[in-house]
Amino acid sequence: MQATRTDQPSASPVAPPPPLSLQTRMVLLSYFAYFFYYFCRKHLGVATPAMVNSGISDTTIGWVQTAYGVCYAIGQFLSGALGDRLGPRIALTTGMILSGIASLAFGLFPIVGVLVIALSLNGLFQSTGWSNSCKVVAEWVNPVNRGKVMGFWTTCYIFGSIAANVVAGTILARYGWHHVFLFTGITVAVVGVIQGIFLINRPADRGYAIELEERSSPATDNTRSGFMLMIRQPAVLLLGLAYTGLKYVRYTVFSWSPYYLVSSIGLAEESAAYASNGLEIGGILGLLLGGWVGDRFFPGNRVRLALFALIGMIGAILLYRVTSGTGGLWGNLIGLGAIGLFLYIADAIVSGIAAQDIGGAENTASAAGIINGIGSTAQLFSGIVPIWLKQRWGWDAVFISFIVIAFFSCLAILPVARKGKLTKA
Template identity: 25%
Template sequence: MNLPHSSGCTTASASRDASLARPSPYRWVILIACWLSFTLTSIDRSTWGPASVFVGDGLGVPIASLGVFATAYYIGYVISNALGGLGVDRYGPRIVLTTSLTGAGVFMTVFGSTPSATVGIAVQAVVGLFAGADYSAGVRLISSWFPSRRLGLPMGIFTTATSLGTAIANAVVPALIAWHGWGTSYHVFGVLSIVVAVPLFLLVRNQPDAMTARPVSGGAEKDTDPVTGAVRSGSRGRLDFGGIARNRDYVLVCVTGFCGFWGLYGFITWANALMIRGHDMSPGTAGLVVSVFAITAVVAKPVIGYVTDRFCGGARKIPTIAILGVFALALMWFGQLSTPTAFILLSPLLGAAAYGWTPLIVALVPRLVPSSVTGTASGIANAIWQLGSVLVPLAVGAVFSATDSFDAAFVTLAIGPVLAILVIAPVRAGGARRTRDDHPRSGAEKTSPVA
């Protein structure tokens, strides 16, 4: 008599577990929200490029000193990346995401009315201090809502924000300046950031209902696997900084990103000047080359993420090595070119390789650390990566000044991805953490590959 009842319960339980194991369609709303926030803070950051000369004229700052504003911003940005992840893991990604966007918007607006260079430099540092925090919030949200073996595509879409931010700022800011002065561009994007932050706060949920924290013995709250019921590290667990520092694979990925960004941001910073000075190319043609380079990234990032999800089983290391190899070769090849046509033809390949590896290592970080420190680990990693963009302009400038060689400058850039390949090669394929999406419906536990 009990058999039908028992079977019915089993069937209902199995159906419920299967339902919980399936990713929620709401994950796409979360991805759009994270992407939109990251795009707006990227526009906020990129507004300085086309506005800088006009800001200098308005505040009486010589061109040679304009770099101080950018340096102040990036100091705040790196600090924010390093510390913002702590806030993500302590207070939740929704709070940090919307606070980051709101704060950046408020101080963008303040900068648009800054009365002096001294105040402006300080305000730029505060803008960076807010803007950098939404990266780790976005990574934690996306890694919470998407299966870990399917993070390539969403991270590819998420990281298009940096490329789009640069493109949008360079397209819109000059028109705003021509219309009503440089301050208007900061007012417009500042207010837009504040306005968008409000619906994002109401819309975003930190994690799927199936992964909400449940009480366990001792009163602590930890994440519970929706299929097996096993306790996982929760967002309110104690942050293990020592564990992060001792995580060899995570440290290697941090160094890998530093070396990779050495080549990427070194090219962005110096390509125009090197082509103009090294080959007497017109500024318009040099700008076209860099524009094609950047636009390619908008397509390359999600495509490469999708391909690795679909055909590589979520593997990250081997595709990253392959793309970094193409990147290094393309940089050295670029250094051998001499005609505008050749530069333009090579720029799409260089852009795809320069940016294509970035969503892969962004997606790799959450696989190497417990879920309780995803925000912290992602923020610290990005802070280390950004240091590459701070140091490489100085190195390339020194090499070009000493040698007056276009080729030597690009060999210096290529050293970065070459070292990145050597650093990521020892990352262990078995080092991935177990995640809820790696469970089959039977409830047996599997470990996802990293390589």
């Protein structure tokens, strides 16, 4: 006897949620991925004073920083779209290995030609980090807990930046600037291999499901349309414009604060590397405080908190502008810490949490890539413009440029902050 055929689809079983231990493991893997990205991002800034003393001009290094910014901005758009289509594991693994190789190349062949080519292309490789790390968190964390988790998770680029400064500064003092690029290159490449072995793109890859936002449409493959969907969102574009001010301030301080502290304040090279950590030390408090305050008082639209933080950052820059010259080691550490407190609250919301809120789990990498791509255009100016301003009008002109572009960011973010609720597109 033939079995009776039915056209009614059988009910598919509901996938269980992933165990907390697995969720935690994926969040920590992405945390340490972006933590170590900074080892091949901060090394050039720390090594700059010694490189200038060895005969490489600060103008040359400024142009390399600018070329890095061009590659980084272009790469943000590509990396976000590819991350949503192929998954973050491939993007993170490939980006970290190639970034490590670029740094190794300059460490092994420390000539200007390799500096220009390898460390400019490093911007392209570094661009794979943020959008794809954010996507891992968006896939594995329920949106209800996103603010708190991201408040912790975004400390990865604070602690990574601090560790990169300390490690590079120590190697610089003991072995010379060539070895800075050798050590950081090897470290980042090894961590990239670890990501390729252990990272899981999404819970569904292991038969689990996690409660996320409603999908835009069951019939729509958002891995294909996500980039075009996100780039048509006015909120995404405005956040990208607002991010230019944060990127300009952050990367100018990253690239030039050790040089400023040595040439203007008179600190030793190793002390300048440590003192420049003030931005990140203040940022740790800002990220943890911002995650809690955002969930507690701005759950519908955390961008409002980012606007207040931008205003606070302008005030901190104004104060540091008049106190840095006489503050010494501790005064500069505290002054940079005050700037970092407000900067990182706004930075984490604009580039990460808001991108997750608008993009949802399936389009987070595209939204984050677009916001970071637009914002990273400011890195084109954080390389050569500060040196040009310093040479023409002194370091005070650099601080004035911070204030002007931060005010522009406030204007750009205002329409998004005025929304009653920031929802998934």
